[in-house]
Amino acid sequence: MENDSYCLECKQITEIVVDNRSGDTICAECGLVLDARSIQETMEWRTFTDENNNDIDPNRVGKAENPLLSYANLITHISNPKPSDVSKGNVLSKKRLHDSDGVLIRRFGMIADMADRLGLLQTIQHRASEIYKDVEEHKTCRGRKLDAVLAACLFIACRESKLSRTLKEFTTVSDGLKEKEINKAVDLIKKRLEVQMGAVQAGEYVRRFCSYLGMNTKTVKAVHEAVVRTEELDVRRSPKSVLAAIIYMITQLSVDKKSLKDISLAAEVAQGTIKKSYKDLYPYASKIIPNWFANEDDIKKLSDS
Numbered sequence: 001m002e003n004d005s006y007c008l009e010c011k012q013i014t015e016i017v018v019d020n021r022s023g024d025t026i027c028a029e030c031g032l033v034l035d036a037r038s039i040q041e042t043m044e045w046r047t048f049t050d051e052n053n054n055d056i057d058p059n060r061v062g063k064a065e066n067p068l069l070s071y072a073n074l075i076t077h078i079s080n081p082k083p084s085d086v087s088k089g090n091v092l093s094k095k096r097l098h099d100s101d102g103v104l105i106r107r108f109g110m111i112a113d114m115a116d117r118l119g120l121l122q123t124i125q126h127r128a129s130e131i132y133k134d135v136e137e138h139k140t141c142r143g144r145k146l147d148a149v150l151a152a153c154l155f156i157a158c159r160e161s162k163l164s165r166t167l168k169e170f171t172t173v174s175d176g177l178k179e180k181e182i183n184k185a186v187d188l189i190k191k192r193l194e195v196q197m198g199a200v201q202a203g204e205y206v207r208r209f210c211s212y213l214g215m216n217t218k219t220v221k222a223v224h225e226a227v228v229r230t231e232e233l234d235v236r237r238s239p240k241s242v243l244a245a246i247i248y249m250i251t252q253l254s255v256d257k258k259s260l261k262d263i264s265l266a267a268e269v270a271q272g273t274i275k276k277s278y279k280d281l282y283p284y285a286s287k288i289i290p291n292w293f294a295n296e297d298d299i300k301k302l303s304d305s
Contacts, residue, residue, distance in 0.1 A: 144185050166268055237280060
């Protein structure tokens, strides 16, 4: 859109260009922004017409369709003055469909709330909603607490995306749930729906646990490299225990040391378990710790306990 206006920079009347996307009014001569965030007064992208013309702009009315629902858009039913028994049946069946969608919408909202509180991506939230819909259709978790089922769907979606969260984290965003209740719901969904989550890797927890401990970028990178190298070893410990031991080992070589107690709280692993994992990893310290982070002499100074 072009017009004329007085430009303070050019000291004269010049052509202007209105950027409808940003709402800025710009001088065509010097590029000075004369007015920012102007109100868009052009026609909105929708058309009301009875003509059936393919060239007409599509209507932008209502919310985006949700493929997980039976009725994605709002439907208005006009009643018949003398409805027959058949039409009554149709209305009732459609009402049931709307009611089931209403239940799903509420449950999807609860999943979204949990996901937001855990800081999860929208893609994980959407996948959890898909899993829950399958759970409802197959009546998979009858008799289980609703919060446990919803948390289980999110837990599985996280595992599928390789962005795992611990069961304990899910108990913090649900009303009095126990880890055992969520775990039972997860096992039931895996069995009935044949969901493939794969084994959790220690690397999936690195950034989150290190972030809890306030570790700097260089140290986090060293931890991540060490975790990757550990995957080639035959260390029969849980991923969280291995990661906690590596964090303890790496931070002992850093100026920003972390206590065993702090690491235990961040990784949700008992201090005694971290010590045992540390002893298992100690013989491999020179292999797993990056040489750009610590030299051989420094690594040899590490305690074996």
